Amino acid sequence: MPGLYSERSQWYLLQCKPHQDDRAHVNLLQQNYVVFHPQLMSERVIRGRPQSVRESLFPGYLFIHLGGNDNWSPIRSTRGVSRIVEFNHGPATVSEDVIEHLRGRCEIPESQNNEPLKPGEQLNIVRGPLSSLEGVFLSSQGSERVVILLQFLNRDQTICVPLSDLERQHPSLQINN
Known part of the structure; x- marks a missing residue:
């Protein structure tokens, strides 16, 4: 053998x-x-x-x-x-x-290493066809996908994306008025 x-x-x-x-x-x-x-x-x-x-x-x-x-x-x-x-x-x-x-x-995606995502949290899409766009977390769909609100083509679009394609916006990137 x-x-x-x-x-x-x-x-x-x-x-x-x-x-x-x-x-x-x-x-x-x-x-x-x-x-x-x-x-x-x-x-x-x-x-x-x-x-x-x-x-x-x-x-x-x-x-x-x-x-x-x-x-x-x-x-x-x-x-x-x-x-x-x-x-x-x-x-x-x-x-x-x-x-x-x-x-x-x-x-394990970075967003799962810390605390769970909260509705309204700002996210960056870092992989996939929509990479470099920003969205707002709405809800989870199982343990691997999330629903986000995206401003795309002058309209609010609700889309479902893999959690691994997202990153939280870093505090240094957010603008506080």
Whole structure:
């Protein structure tokens, strides 16, 4: 089986045992493997109260970075790991571009690092087709999108944009009269 594996380092897909993604992740890290476990923050009602929780983007799966010189055999016996996912009698590889895209998607936006956005708060659009425009926060739509009011084409427009495309206006940019 070692002959099937690539000599250069690549990302591969691992399937975990049911509800053991975190256990597999920790155990692989303890064995000095490079592992990526994409997770997102989401809002859940727990015991009647809304709370932010981290959830796996792909429940039951992890990505591992391996090369031809890495020891693959301990992976199968790692607690929490079920198997290396295979297609056409070889391990399933994942391109570096896909991993980088997932890393960017799973980063916590700056506006979530601090306090939640408040209605009426001024925001700058920093990515996407409307970048460099300014808007006013109206409401959240889930944990990743927000509704903002935008002055565009001489009209007030209500649009929904990804939270990751926005930044709060810095106090130094706001003009106080």
